[in-house]
Amino acid sequence: MFSTKTLHKPRPSFLALVIALSAAVTGAPRVASAATAAAQSDATSVSEVSLNAVVEAVRQATLSSQVPGAIVALHVKAGDSVRAGQSLMQIDARAAQQQVAGSSAQLDAAQAAQRVAAKELERQKQLFQKQYISQGGLDRAQAQWESAQAQVQAVQAQTQAAKTQTGYFVIQAPFNGVVSELPVTLGDMAMPGRPLVVMHDPSALRITAEVPQALLGGLTASLKGLHYEVQGQSASADLSPQVQLLPTVDASTHTAQLRIALPASMRGVTPGMFARVWIPSKKQDPESGSPKVFVPSQAIVQRGEMSGVYVLDAQGQARLRQVRLGPVQGHLVEVLSGVRPSEQVVTDPTRLAPKR
Numbered sequence: 001m002f003s004t005k006t007l008h009k010p011r012p013s014f015l016a017l018v019i020a021l022s023a024a025v026t027g028a029p030r031v032a033s034a035a036t037a038a039a040q041s042d043a044t045s046v047s048e049v050s051l052n053a054v055v056e057a058v059r060q061a062t063l064s065s066q067v068p069g070a071i072v073a074l075h076v077k078a079g080d081s082v083r084a085g086q087s088l089m090q091i092d093a094r095a096a097q098q099q100v101a102g103s104s105a106q107l108d109a110a111q112a113a114q115r116v117a118a119k120e121l122e123r124q125k126q127l128f129q130k131q132y133i134s135q136g137g138l139d140r141a142q143a144q145w146e147s148a149q150a151q152v153q154a155v156q157a158q159t160q161a162a163k164t165q166t167g168y169f170v171i172q173a174p175f176n177g178v179v180s181e182l183p184v185t186l187g188d189m190a191m192p193g194r195p196l197v198v199m200h201d202p203s204a205l206r207i208t209a210e211v212p213q214a215l216l217g218g219l220t221a222s223l224k225g226l227h228y229e230v231q232g233q234s235a236s237a238d239l240s241p242q243v244q245l246l247p248t249v250d251a252s253t254h255t256a257q258l259r260i261a262l263p264a265s266m267r268g269v270t271p272g273m274f275a276r277v278w279i280p281s282k283k284q285d286p287e288s289g290s291p292k293v294f295v296p297s298q299a300i301v302q303r304g305e306m307s308g309v310y311v312l313d314a315q316g317q318a319r320l321r322q323v324r325l326g327p328v329q330g331h332l333v334e335v336l337s338g339v340r341p342s343e344q345v346v347t348d349p350t351r352l353a354p355k356r
Contacts, residue, residue: 053209053275055230055262057200059175060271061113065091065190066168076197078182082173091190093169097213100166103159117141117148164321177201180271200271205262209277211245211253219279220243228260230275231268244283294332299347300325309339310346 038156073090076082127133190196207228211219223243242261249256252287258277259294262269300323301308307325310318323338339345 002249002315008305010236014315019240023093035334048278048280049215051209051211051258051277051279052276053228053258053277054269055205055269055273055275056208057202057271058204058206059177059179061174061177061199062195063088063171063197063199064192064194065171065196066192067091067096067165067215068191069169070198071184071186071188071190074182074184076177076182079212080175080179082179082199084173084175086173088171088173088179089184091169091171093166096162096166096169100159100162100267103155103162107152107155107159110148110155114145114148114152117145121145123173125200129239156331170218171196173199174300175201176203187205187276202270205261205266205269205271205274206242207260207277209258209260210250211258213249213256215279217258225280226258226277227259228275228277230262230266231273233266233269252319292329293335293341294329295335295339295345297328297331297333299331299349301349309351311339312346318352 069091070091071089074088075086075090076088082088120150121141121144124133124138128135128138177199178201179197179199182196183198184190184194207230223245226243243257243258246257246259258279260277295309299309301310301320303320306322308320308322311321313319321338324336326334326336328334
């Protein structure tokens, strides 16, 4: 236990205040100073938080078939560049082609029946004019012609649907791109919903990172201050044509998605690569949102496995207090618990005079 008399007047290098983060826009920590304490100059650097990210394609598609059938032809392989509308694979369409042939035959029969009904209607009209038949006979001929005409329209629709379905047996590229993955081989059975081809557009890539909810405050105004790194290629988001922070937060992870469009000049980058994004931070604890507390590294006292610092109480006495330490930043150490902002700590515990 140390008394006020024992400490006397502390020298300027003997006591320092706990260093807390500033809430200013610059993100620089604020040093609470006293008459005998000098501000820590190296504690004024801007804080940044590193986030893991991944490279993904803006346009990426997983193609599957709408109809079942065996794969009878593969026209591409993984890594091939394809054009929009290009045929990628062929599924056995013989059954569908037979269905088209049957529908076409039914259409021919329906059209022939329509021609017969039309001629019969014309003869019935002539007979009605000569009063050889009644109005009922004419009406029956008219109804038969209309029925034949409706049958033709129905069969025409069936035939068109059968022809359209045959197009489902050819898998085509929806846009210009590169085949990323081909998870099937010749002879495999294609089923609706089964992935057959995965492709992406390499001309439009972006970085996607998950931003914790605690870091979202004020981040929108600092989006242009971001920078990132992909495969050793570091760049600033200021050079990106688009930086977007999605307005929704995932309910399960409590994170928002940050997207940074990569410039077309960046080479050697493919979807799935690991990336890192640095965003400005006010040096706040992402979980609690409270300002971080730092003390000089020489103020730390080790007592076996216990770490502590000497904190001045209201009477000016130095009392040892156990703390939980965090990362080291220069000559400062973050204190996760045990010390509150604005409390005074002894920066050189070895100079404490023994109690008399």
